[in-house]
Amino acid sequence: MGKVKRQPRGTVSRERIAQVALRIADEEGIDALSMRGLAKRLGVGTMTIYGHIEGRDDLLDAIVDCAVSEREPFVSDGDWRQQLRGSVLVVRKGLLRHPSLVELRARRPVLRPEALRFSEHLLGVLRAAGFEPTESAQAFRLLFTYTFGYAAFSPAEATEADRAEARAALAELPRDEYPALAESLQPASEAMGGEAAFEYGLDRILDGLAARLSG
Amino acid sequence: MGKVKRQPRGTVSRERIAQVALRIADEEGIDALSMRGLAKRLGVGTMTIYGHIEGRDDLLDAIVDCAVSEREPFVSDGDWRQQLRGSVLVVRKGLLRHPSLVELRARRPVLRPEALRFSEHLLGVLRAAGFEPTESAQAFRLLFTYTFGYAAFSPAEATEADRAEARAALAELPRDEYPALAESLQPASEAMGGEAAFEYGLDRILDGLAARLSG
DNA sequence: ACCTGAACACCGTTCAAGT
DNA sequence: ACCTGAACACCGTTCAAGT
Numbered sequence: 001m002g003k004v005k006r007q008p009r010g011t012v013s014r015e016r017i018a019q020v021a022l023r024i025a026d027e028e029g030i031d032a033l034s035m036r037g038l039a040k041r042l043g044v045g046t047m048t049i050y051g052h053i054e055g056r057d058d059l060l061d062a063i064v065d066c067a068v069s070e071r072e073p074f075v076s077d078g079d080w081r082q083q084l085r086g087s088v089l090v091v092r093k094g095l096l097r098h099p100s101l102v103e104l105r106a107r108r109p110v111l112r113p114e115a116l117r118f119s120e121h122l123l124g125v126l127r128a129a130g131f132e133p134t135e136s137a138q139a140f141r142l143l144f145t146y147t148f149g150y151a152a153f154s155p156a157e158a159t160e161a162d163r164a165e166a167r168a169a170l171a172e173l174p175r176d177e178y179p180a181l182a183e184s185l186q187p188a189s190e191a192m193g194g195e196a197a198f199e200y201g202l203d204r205i206l207d208g209l210a211a212r213l214s215g
Numbered sequence: 216m217g218k219v220k221r222q223p224r225g226t227v228s229r230e231r232i233a234q235v236a237l238r239i240a241d242e243e244g245i246d247a248l249s250m251r252g253l254a255k256r257l258g259v260g261t262m263t264i265y266g267h268i269e270g271r272d273d274l275l276d277a278i279v280d281c282a283v284s285e286r287e288p289f290v291s292d293g294d295w296r297q298q299l300r301g302s303v304l305v306v307r308k309g310l311l312r313h314p315s316l317v318e319l320r321a322r323r324p325v326l327r328p329e330a331l332r333f334s335e336h337l338l339g340v341l342r343a344a345g346f347e348p349t350e351s352a353q354a355f356r357l358l359f360t361y362t363f364g365y366a367a368f369s370p371a372e373a374t375e376a377d378r379a380e381a382r383a384a385l386a387e388l389p390r391d392e393y394p395a396l397a398e399s400l401q402p403a404s405e406a407m408g409g410e411a412a413f414e415y416g417l418d419r420i421l422d423g424l425a426a427r428l429s430g
Numbered sequence: 431a432c433c434t435g436a437a438c439a440c441c442g443t444t445c446a447a448g449t
Numbered sequence: 450a451c452c453t454g455a456a457c458a459c460c461g462t463t464c465a466a467g468t
Contacts, residue, residue, distance in 0.1 A: 034440085035443085045452065046453080047443090047454080048452055050443080050444095051450095051451065055442080106321050111384035113388060119396055120394075120395050123398075124394070133401065135415075136395070138416065141416065142419060142420075144368065145365045146364060152321050152368075166326060178331065180334075180339040180351070181331060183348055184352050196353075200353040201356065201360065204423030204426075207426050208421070212419070249460060252460095260433065260435075261461090262433070262463095263432085265433095265462080271462090
């Protein structure tokens, strides 16, 4: 295909490759991101990528760096609870903007320095609030797990087709064996949006942590 | 290779295929499970599988059914809090035994009737405890998200090599920029095992939910 | 009826060759 | 120095053929 003109040398760089790869991963998922497809999108030969990126694992690291680089600052105002709540919501916003971060984190631990600033910030707030080091680590894990878990396992990110499929599957269950699920199909229960449900859970977690300090 | 003897007809069935596939998925991950590799393990031609399973998606459904079928019964004794706590721990045990369930759920919603009994049970306990339908759905999502999120994102399931890599990466961070993470490298903070941390978080969530009923 | 090899369109990565 | 086509060992699935 003569359509795609070869770019002059030096046009692709680690950063540019990561940007385009991040876009593909966010839009179509990590599985749909291939070295060959990425090269085609960049207008270069497949092997050109290997001049700037060591391989698929390194490409995923580059994607994380690219996605994390545009994060908003964490919240450092207010009491410890406001800081945790605000900072968790900042990260949630980042995960909504770049859903591939969740998929990437599920595949392997993310140890990029910039990505670790979330851990550092939350741990620092918890320590300053009065939690001992061990409990701070446990509380951080709770908040981290909930934030990433919600993004990974919440049905909210599903398409309308997915939601229709879910409704159909639930409607086919025998009512007498699944009475609570049947009730949850009522409009009142479905009305709750993804953000409201996320904040409900976050507030229960913060209530539970607050009880540890005041008790 | 004449080593692998052909099995007589009818030896493979949907159940047997699912059992072997589940084993591979649990041990090596969903990505390592291939139709070709599975067929080789079963001692049949690749296309024989397609006589019993519609395709890869159907294979994953069959795996879920197989893994869920051996779950322990949920806890129905005690007050609502004991029932929630006990039932969540039953599911956590199942996820530890079959880690591929977590990977599968992360890829797409699981709508198999037996798998939905977890939702049904927890929703029923929450309704009986006095939560309204909408709040029951939110509280269930919180518990579900935490349980699956912990299995997906907790570093506990990592190998010793992974943990060493994590320690090395953390040790290389500039101490003055990551003081709280540096502190968390101390032995006292690392001593907490995966189960203790899971139950810590679960208890904070239950505290937060209890506060909603008593407040 | 049940099983399966060949073929097609993919994939990541190595290697040797092009400019 | 920088880029890349061919090749290798994979993948899921369709199709037509074997028994």
